[in-house]
Amino acid sequence: MSQDFTNLRQDFPVLSRVINSKPLVYLDSANTSQKPHVVINAMTDFLENGYAPINRSAYQMAAEATDLYEGARTAVAKFINAPNANEVVFTKNATEALNLIVRTWGIANLKQGDVVVLTHMEHHANIVPWHMLVAERGIVLRYIPLTADGQLDLSNLDALLTDAKVLSFTSMSNVLGTINPSKFLCAAAHRAGAIAIVDGCQSVPHMATDVQDMDADFLVFSSHKMCGPSGLGLLWGRQQLLDAMPPFMGGGNMIADVRLDGFTCAELPAKYEAGTPPITEAIGLGAAVAYLSKIGMHNIRAHEIDLATYTMNQLTQRFGQDIVIHGPTNIEVRGATHSFAFKDLHPHDVSQVLDQNNVCVRAGHHCAKPLMRLLGANATVRASFYLYNNHQDADALCDALEQASEFFSPS
Amino acid sequence: MPGLEDLYREIILDHYRSPRNRGELPPPAVRTEGHNPLCGDEIQVYLAVDNGLVSDVKISGQGCSISQSSASMMSAAVKGKPIAEVRSIVRRFKSMMTLEEEETAEADDQNVKLGDLEALQGVVKFPVRIKCATLAWNTLLQGLNEATA
Numbered sequence: 001m002s003q004d005f006t007n008l009r010q011d012f013p014v015l016s017r018v019i020n021s022k023p024l025v026y027l028d029s030a031n032t033s034q035k036p037h038v039v040i041n042a043m044t045d046f047l048e049n050g051y052a053p054i055n056r057s058a059y060q061m062a063a064e065a066t067d068l069y070e071g072a073r074t075a076v077a078k079f080i081n082a083p084n085a086n087e088v089v090f091t092k093n094a095t096e097a098l099n100l101i102v103r104t105w106g107i108a109n110l111k112q113g114d115v116v117v118l119t120h121m122e123h124h125a126n127i128v129p130w131h132m133l134v135a136e137r138g139i140v141l142r143y144i145p146l147t148a149d150g151q152l153d154l155s156n157l158d159a160l161l162t163d164a165k166v167l168s169f170t171s172m173s174n175v176l177g178t179i180n181p182s183k184f185l186c187a188a189a190h191r192a193g194a195i196a197i198v199d200g201c202q203s204v205p206h207m208a209t210d211v212q213d214m215d216a217d218f219l220v221f222s223s224h225k226m227c228g229p230s231g232l233g234l235l236w237g238r239q240q241l242l243d244a245m246p247p248f249m250g251g252g253n254m255i256a257d258v259r260l261d262g263f264t265c266a267e268l269p270a271k272y273e274a275g276t277p278p279i280t281e282a283i284g285l286g287a288a289v290a291y292l293s294k295i296g297m298h299n300i301r302a303h304e305i306d307l308a309t310y311t312m313n314q315l316t317q318r319f320g321q322d323i324v325i326h327g328p329t330n331i332e333v334r335g336a337t338h339s340f341a342f343k344d345l346h347p348h349d350v351s352q353v354l355d356q357n358n359v360c361v362r363a364g365h366h367c368a369k370p371l372m373r374l375l376g377a378n379a380t381v382r383a384s385f386y387l388y389n390n391h392q393d394a395d396a397l398c399d400a401l402e403q404a405s406e407f408f409s410p411s
Numbered sequence: 412m413p414g415l416e417d418l419y420r421e422i423i424l425d426h427y428r429s430p431r432n433r434g435e436l437p438p439p440a441v442r443t444e445g446h447n448p449l450c451g452d453e454i455q456v457y458l459a460v461d462n463g464l465v466s467d468v469k470i471s472g473q474g475c476s477i478s479q480s481s482a483s484m485m486s487a488a489v490k491g492k493p494i495a496e497v498r499s500i501v502r503r504f505k506s507m508m509t510l511e512e513e514e515t516a517e518a519d520d521q522n523v524k525l526g527d528l529e530a531l532q533g534v535v536k537f538p539v540r541i542k543c544a545t546l547a548w549n550t551l552l553q554g555l556n557e558a559t560a
Contacts (some may be wrong), residue, residue, distance in 0.1 A: 299425045348475035349544065355416055365451040378451035378473055407415060408476075410428065 005303045009388050012035040022358040025396040030174050030337045030384030032224045042287035043280050057329045072286030076147045079289045081210040086268040089235040090277050094201050095125040097220035097235035102129040104245040112138035119144040121173045124198045124367045150176040150327040161192035172202035172270040176327030177337035208297040228285035232278045249274035300387050307385045308336040311394040316399050336385035347381040353404035417533040426480035431487050434469040441558045445550030452478045458552045460558040467491050477540050482547035484527050499523045
């Protein structure tokens with residue numbers, strides 16, 4: 001019996017907000033997701049009834065807090081089928097997680113001339129830290145190009161990966177909605193003798209994730225994109241790799257011993273969790289993982305396939321040549337994230353009219369300027385759907401686009 | 412919530428559809444670039460300064476209707492004016508966008524007529540778009556400072 005998504009909206013208090021007598025149509029989940037009652041309540045309950053430090057103090061409340069915090073870690077590990085919860089590190093966000101990998105594994109293993117392979121559709125978080133390493137170390141970057149319909153062009157993959165030390169790629173594009181063949185890419189990386197780093201920010205919230213099946217070496221993702229709170233990111237890495245890497249931030253909790261003349265690191269995961277972590281947020285994420293698991297990630301993916309199909313049909317039926325939707329048309333290889341160009345209107349102006357109708361989208365470069373240049377645009381409008389969206393939201397988007405079309409047509 | 416007509420006054424849409432002073436100027440005209448990281452808008456302002464006047468100004472680049480029409484209206488407002496007056500216009504405009512501190516205003520600023528530029532006053536009700544409206548102006552100011560350095 002598949003999950004009934006019709007009433008899921010009610011789980012999310014923000015979605016009942018009415019502005020100017022119009023309901024909220026939130027289509028910016030690729031940016032950040034809304035939070036269900038259970039997540040808000042878990043955090044509030046902890047703050048009101050049990051807030052205490054973790055892994056440090058010897059009283060009951062501290063022990064309870066530690067159980068909740070480590071319980072969240074275990075839940076996340078299970079959610080991505082990690083073999084061991086100690087391989088899951090809590091960071092500030094996914095961007096920090098990517099920087100952590102570059103600054104620890106990267107610094108320890110990459111020297112001048114070493115090759116790192118990225119793709120043309122990467123988010124800045126998976127480009128900029130590598131650029132910094134180019135400047136610092138003289139590593140060399142190569143990019144997997146894209147096909148005309150916004151998928152990775154794999155025709156030259158083996159050549160690109162020759163002598164590469166790293167393949168770092170997004171499992172799902174935040175602009176195009178393209179779902180990349182992660183398992184295939186990890187295998188290709190390993191054949192070439194490279195490690196595989198997967199940016200799972202867009203895929204982990206929207207479909208089942210299995211790091212063992214994927215055979216990745218590192219995976220990063222965000223709490224706030226999967227119904228959890230902001231201020232928290234996740235890094236998963238193979239124990240063997242994490243153990244061999246130097247530490248990232250130094251301070252309390254990540255040490256075993258500190259003397260006047262030096263220190264030793266703690267075991268995983270504490271080794272990479274210096275200082276006081278986002279305790280309340282981790283507990284919130286634990287509740288989000290439970291919420292999503294109960295609904296079922298396969299069901300969420302099925303719901304979004306239905307949404308994406310409906311949305312793309314409506315957009316093309318109603319607007320024809322006036323709309324150019326980027327990314328693949330094949331729903332099997334895309335999620336419900338749609339970036340598009342609408343007539344000759346600037347995305348900012350389009351989103352202004354949408355805002356008048358309470359339709360929330362993102363207009364801009366989506367932190368993917370190299371991809372924008374490839375698309376020949378400075379900016380696009382992006383409407384991204386999640387489990388709490390429905391067909392009416394897609395209809396509202398289309399109605400508002402029609403209004404924009406009328407408002408800006410030459411008089 | 413303020414309506415779209417507050418933001419997109421007819422004159423703004425007119426300047427967007429038929430922008431004035433589009434193009435480039437060769438050196439020794441000063442070329443300054445500006446961009447709005449929020450939305451990816453880019454602008455290039457070309458300034459020719461002779462005998463204390465802004466003798467010519469050209470605008471190129473791409474952006475939303477607010478940024479482009481503001482740039483167009485700005486170019487019409489400053490072309491041919493003495494530099495001191497141009498600076499005054501810039502101050503008056505930014506003050507209309509409620510951006511400038513009282514202290515930086517000069518006594519003469521109050522006499523400056525903004526004319527068509529008044530149409531952009533509606534932008535103030537849409538704070539997200541203020542950076543769109545001021546993009547060209549900040550770029551102009553940079554160019555002016557370079558030209559008169």
